[in-house]
Amino acid sequence: MDLNRRLRTQWTESAQDWIRQDQAIRVDMLDSWMLNALGDVSGRDVIDVGCGEGRFCRLLSELGARVTGIDLTEPLIERARCLGSGRESYLIGDAENLAGIDDESFDAAVSYIVLVDLLDYRAAIDAAFRVLRPGGRFVVCIVHPMRMAVAGGWIRRGSEKLFYPLDDYTKEGPREFLMVGRKFLNIHRTLSSYVSAFLATGFVLEGLWEPVPSDEQLTAHPDFEDELRAPNFLIYSLRKPRA
Numbered sequence: 001m002d003l004n005r006r007l008r009t010q011w012t013e014s015a016q017d018w019i020r021q022d023q024a025i026r027v028d029m030l031d032s033w034m035l036n037a038l039g040d041v042s043g044r045d046v047i048d049v050g051c052g053e054g055r056f057c058r059l060l061s062e063l064g065a066r067v068t069g070i071d072l073t074e075p076l077i078e079r080a081r082c083l084g085s086g087r088e089s090y091l092i093g094d095a096e097n098l099a100g101i102d103d104e105s106f107d108a109a110v111s112y113i114v115l116v117d118l119l120d121y122r123a124a125i126d127a128a129f130r131v132l133r134p135g136g137r138f139v140v141c142i143v144h145p146m147r148m149a150v151a152g153g154w155i156r157r158g159s160e161k162l163f164y165p166l167d168d169y170t171k172e173g174p175r176e177f178l179m180v181g182r183k184f185l186n187i188h189r190t191l192s193s194y195v196s197a198f199l200a201t202g203f204v205l206e207g208l209w210e211p212v213p214s215d216e217q218l219t220a221h222p223d224f225e226d227e228l229r230a231p232n233f234l235i236y237s238l239r240k241p242r243a
């Protein structure tokens with residue numbers, strides 16, 4: 001199966017496992033960083049591109065945003081519609097073109113660990129730029145490129161995690177890893193490739209974070225200690241300039 005087809009079908013095959021997956025690192029650490037990057041969303045039109053089963057859409061909706069969630073994977077959108085509050089809208093669609101979404105119709109766009117799933121990430125960045133109003137914000141979270149370069153995970157001695165390996169960093173392309181017990185593909189790209197793509201589209205980079213747990217989060221989840229050892233995620237806050 002070719003690479004693009006595999007990227008586009010792997011989520012359908014794993015949708016039910018993903019729905020059941022432990023989301024602690026997102027719910028109890030990453031969400032707070034994403035919300036901080038987004039700022040006040042109350043009364044704003046927000047699109048969550050690659051929304052999965054809609055968890056973050058529901059959170060934004062509770063905070064007063066008018067939310068549209070869009071995802072390519074039908075079973076995930078079906079689940080989002082079931083779990084939704086009725087205030088969000090959920091659509092099946094492709095992040096690489098956002099076909100059917102009007103130009104300049106959102107105040108903010110979210111891409112929560114999705115660009116690593118796309119072959120044409122530049123097209124997805126262009127599409128997000130297109131649907132944002134001037135002055136709108138695009139908040140992107142990806143798996144940290146330093147974590148993605150080597151897909152095998154921690155180097156261990158018995159149960160001890162010795163270190164997280166970094167190699168082949170500049171060799172961009174697919175990486176295969178295990179998630180929810182299955183082989184998954186993501187696309188590794190360097191940090192500078194992402195930043196260059198955002199800037200080439202016309203976005204202004206306003207913030208960049210490598211999220212770590214707070215003391216309270218560490219007390220609640222001692223296993224989050226790993227996040228202090230090797231960067232796991234990267235969040236960009238981007239602004240579409242006013243005309």
Ligand SMILES: C[S@@+](CC[C@H](N)C(=O)[O-])C[C@H]1O[C@@H](n2cnc3c(N)ncnc32)[C@H](O)[C@@H]1O
Pocket residue numbers: 007008011026049050051052053055056070071072073076093094095096111112113114117118
């Ligand atoms: C790692 S999951 C993240 C889901 C959600 N953002 C979250 O944080 O829970 C990646 C998501 O990207 C979606 N996806 C992959 N390729 C896509 C595409 N071309 N267009 C839209 N969504 C896509 C998958 O269906 C999946 O829901």
